[in-house]
Amino acid sequence: MNWEQLLSLKRFGDTNKRIRKEQDETRLGFEVDYDRVIFSSEFRSLQDKTQVIPLSQTDFVHTRLTHSLEVSVVGRSLGRLVGQKVLEKYPHLQNVHGYQANDFGAIVAAAALAHDIGNPPFGHSGEKAVGEYFKNGIGRKFKEQLTAKEYQDLCDFEGNANGFKILTESRAGREGGLRLSYATLGAFMKYPKESLPKKPTKHIADKKYGFFQSEKDAFIDVANELGLLKRSQSDISFSRHPLAFLVEAADDICYTIIDFEDGINLGLIQEEFALEYLINLVRDSINTKKYHQLQSMQDRVSYLRALAINTLINEVVNVFMTNEDAILKGEFSHALLDKSKYEAQINDIIKISIEKVYQSKEVIEKEIAGYRVLSELLNVFIGAVNNTYKNNASNYDKLILHLLPENNSVACDSLYVRILSVCRIVANMSDSYAILLFNKIKGINIA
Structure with missing residues (x-):
């Protein structure tokens, strides 16, 4: 891999290459990435998502949002310090192409800011709760209707993959998602592989997976643009973007x-x-x-x-x-x-x-509640979406659909896309909103 290619300013939909020396120094492309993440609705929801202590009422315990901001600050320092040394080692990056040490810091800061943007409510137990619904819960019935990799995406529902989906998924009026630079997307991708084979090696990049099958083409496009190295000839797996190591470290x-x-x-x-x-x-x-x-x-x-x-x-x-x-x-x-x-x-x-x-009574009790909440939401929403697609929706299903965002994939012919769309909607909920919705669906605390 080479740094010039790894520092690509390209964005989804670009037809011409973006040249570093032609950048507006008052609003650098990599800094625009940071702005786009921080103003996104998905990032705002992190203010009420668990970091360690679920639903803590104390004023000094971190949420996903404060954690993400702190990680971005540490990441910016790491990026700038590494950038300074990389430019000393490869002076042509600065002398010929115009890259600065702060470019590295801006890339790592933006990727670090987004690193938890795809995580569900209730901390890491939220990911496990979604996966458990498909692995051993009611969602297991979909196994025979999906490909092995599609089903594995759901059984090991991964916040990193959901984050890549949020950052890159196109919808009407929002082609290419947040349209971040490919350099920032590369730094975001800590696990540049698909869900199967699962942990094929002890390599850190194989610890988890980094994209759903629905974003496979987008992932390959980013990896090829950045010149990431292929690690498998049979499955989709690449070496990490070097700056992903810094995001992880932050x-x-x-x-x-x-x-x-x-x-x-x-x-x-x-x-x-x-x-x-x-x-x-x-x-x-x-x-x-x-x-x-x-x-x-x-x-x-x-x-x-x-x-x-x-x-x-x-x-x-x-x-x-x-x-x-x-x-x-x-x-x-x-x-x-x-x-x-x-x-x-x-x-x-x-x-x-x-x-x-992590194993304190308070954490465990509220993680248990999270399992119940997310399982119920998935069950009700997936049922309503699939029944609507099959034209046999009940009046209850029709009411439930009013709770979903307008940009859902109810009418999609792909069962996998419909289910994944619901998972993304549930994952984007804050802890408090997920509990509020659960209580409303269950008829609890209704005046």
Whole structure:
């Protein structure tokens, strides 16, 4: 792979190549990507979607929206630092083509901002709840009517693939979705493969999948434009865009450190115990005198969190540049933090978060409720859509259809597209709206 091609400014529908030197420096194409994501309705719904603590009423716990904003900030720093070093290594990118270090930062920031845009309500359990409906629930009846890959898309419903659908799906008046640059789409695609074969290797890019069968052509178009390397001759699988490693690292840094911080602030992790783990990560950079002047727990945690994030940003940049040649050849198969000298400290923090936060009673109870809510919504909406398509909709089905957006795929001949359309609608709901709709459908709390 080569950087000039990887930094493509092309957008869906472009007939001519976009030249970096011809860009308006006051409104760079990569920065437009960020704006388009942040003004999208799908991004706004993240303000009421679970990050760690579902439906938390406290004012300092992160939602998907605040998490995404923080990941984009970390991603921008990573991109700029890497961009500076890449331009030093390949000066023609700047001297001949006009690329700047901030271009890298803008690409990673936009992709990082969108990284959770396809996630359903109720955190990662929401993805599992959708998949469970098709794997072991009522949706299992559709297995024989779909191809193996279509059915696998549903059984392992993936927020990353749904995000790619949101960013690229055409509809009337909105051809090419948000029409992001191909460079940003490439950086967004952490798992550039289809749902089958499932985890064929231990390569980090094979951990999950990155697009539904309905977006296969769009994905191939982006991959070919960027010059991503094919990893399979029989199935659709490509090497990652190099900047996707930075998007992943930004996400890993934020959820590792900030989810841990949330656990401390909620009292799920004891302060003395937690601070020791953070100090182990920043021992080389901590100002002991300043630290001991801090009076409140929040201030102490905030100070250590800032140091930890800065430490890991610098470490990620070093790991990326050390392996840049292998990354361009598609030969680097790990998450960047997995090759960090702080791997042991990171794993210690994640282990505590799993035990004390992710498996806390509050989280588990509300995830259980999420399973019930999403299963019921899928069942009612899919039933109404399919009955309408078959011209045998009941009066109840007709009422239910009024709850769906106007741009749904009720009339589509493809069963797969109809079902996936419902999954996308449900996935775009906020936690509170999904519960509100569930209660209305079940006749609960109706005055």
